[in-house]
Amino acid sequence: MKSKLHFKSDFSTIDKTKLFNAIEKEKESIGYYNLPEQNIDEILEYANNFDENIDTVVVIGIGGSSLGAKAIYEFLKPSNNLKRKLYFFESTDPININELLEKIEILKSHIFVISKSGTTVETMAVFKYLYSLDSTNSRYTFITDSGSKLDKFANKIGSKVFNLPKNVGGRFSVLSVVGLLPLALGGVDIKALLDGALKIKESFFNDGYLKESLLNKALFYAKYHTTYNINCLFAYSQTLKYFAEWYVQLWGESLGKKQRHSAFNVGVTPIGLIGPKDQHSFLQLIMEGTRDKSITFIKIDDFHKSLKIPNISLPHLEELDILNDISFSDLISMQSESVLEALLNEGDIPIDEIIIDEVNEESIGELIYYYELLTSLVGELIDVDTYNQPGVEAGKIILKQKLQELGFRFQD
């Protein structure tokens, strides 16, 4: 993985040691930092000895309980020969539920129910539905906090349960059992995934090549968070579509907060874009709209070279012969470079680039840990508690009241 900052990021007058030390200190209490070195023997044993007749892995989870595993699975799916298919129930929308039910065969599926708290309304509603279709307890594995009501339920019915490690929040949990278990069952090389994450961790904490660049990028985003209150991730590959969704949750939920030491609401709004498609949707706004956006381009160096534009010439359309014999992936590469150049020419848009060498487990592990670190750094700098999400509670309380009122009505 390479990282290039195209904006001025000389914070030489700022003492970066303080920031670095704050993160060093967080590392002692915040669980995600140390996931790359965890012991995965139990997960590997579980996955390696799994029933070979099961060809489908179903995940019931929402937000942090599904976005990470989905991002990794969808990134690897088109190029790796994965062992099992993964499907994600991540909404109570009956349209999603029906669509997914059409695709899976329950008798050939293993179902993960993932809820940190154990009482996530959407997850539990969908679980109840699937459980009413098939209540074979060995078909289900539960991932939840130790001691939660779901933990107790799972133990009661004798299903397999895994607990989340301590102090790992949902949106930072992809490299814990939450992501690793379903992925390992799917055939993903989770050791390589963690190795990728470890590479970034070591580079940052042991004075490697990414340390300065990460600190400078975070300092820039934090210093100008009111000017550039929007951060766009512009990925030139369909494989990164769900990574972009994972990033949106990570960034939005971590940084959109009341400040710890002020009464003010802060935050930087994340937007995930996929090229070249979104060139025809969002690019005009970046190019000529308000200068309120920073842009990170993500490019994969080498992928799917085989599909080529055929060497045919069409009457009246000879100008398009320029495309002949070019692979679609080279075309996308050139499109990404062209858009990058055009935006750089504007001179006043903060742009940086991340270049991934290959589509594999190590690369996506790197990318995930890179973004987690960046989020922690910016959170520290804009003075928020990066790891909580108090803002979603109010709606849950109102929902519970509404459900209770409805329940009373039923009893009449």
Added chain:
Amino acid sequence: MKSKLHFKSDFSTIDKTKLFNAIEKEKESIGYYNLPEQNIDEILEYANNFDENIDTVVVIGIGGSSLGAKAIYEFLKPSNNLKRKLYFFESTDPININELLEKIEILKSHIFVISKSGTTVETMAVFKYLYSLDSTNSRYTFITDSGSKLDKFANKIGSKVFNLPKNVGGRFSVLSVVGLLPLALGGVDIKALLDGALKIKESFFNDGYLKESLLNKALFYAKYHTTYNINCLFAYSQTLKYFAEWYVQLWGESLGKKQRHSAFNVGVTPIGLIGPKDQHSFLQLIMEGTRDKSITFIKIDDFHKSLKIPNISLPHLEELDILNDISFSDLISMQSESVLEALLNEGDIPIDEIIIDEVNEESIGELIYYYELLTSLVGELIDVDTYNQPGVEAGKIILKQKLQELGFRFQD
């Protein structure tokens, strides 16, 4: 369709006649305004007499050439019994291309090639690829500007061609042949679609119930476009996922501009959210983040009541019995209301609501025209040319140079 503004929108001291008259005047030259009254006999004849052996409609198009038809198709698909399946090639990403090729059977498909200019790189690259697989000219219908090179090519090979009406830009073209033709072939009632649009048009231009509300909403968005530089559409139905993508293009490309009478870049950034899924991703940022977002909730009054949460009680999880026997769609309704209430309680977030009665052609026609009008109004107020997109040209020119250099290299 109902519309409720929850923010203060009393612009009684402002002379709204000037704004209204500007839009009245645009109506004479900008083509989209008058699409609801167009003659669709030719389209209906084309669709009604189509080969019954063709069961799949393929659209090759990007941006405005595909997003609109896709939005309508995906909205109607789960509830209507449509006649043919529609697939959209809207990227040069080899992963998309391969995925779609696996799903379609070319010999049972009819293929639309849609490019206003006739030389859109992505569309033409994919067309060349499909044409190399099957060059039966009757399998293709072309939609392009009259006199374009693609128009000439299509006439030369004897395929059917339809031209876009004058002064209808790509992102405003969904209710023209661009959207209507593939949709009619798919079995969508395009007459009802246009009737829905006409209802909104008449309501606005003939002093109907939406006029004041649209003017006030546009005035608010425009007046505070630097304060609330982000507009979120929060739709509580998976069926509106692609409508949200259509809105992102419409809003972003239309409003992200240099002002006509200043040197400044302006624009409001569109974000499409789908509930309840994005409650677990983006809601924290809306609730506690910077007050830089206006939010429009879209709710469908009545849909898919049949799928229910089963009436089962699970040990240790009895608190979730509160969900028993509720339909998933009622749960979503309550979730949407709860989040809306919680956000209104904050007191300083500009929120409004759009409520759609039913999932049908008329509703989505209404919604489309409503958003087109709103875009025109805000564009007029923030002093941009709503209908051009000069910012995307620079990247295209650089790409052409890169392709030419590569061509020269090949010739060596």
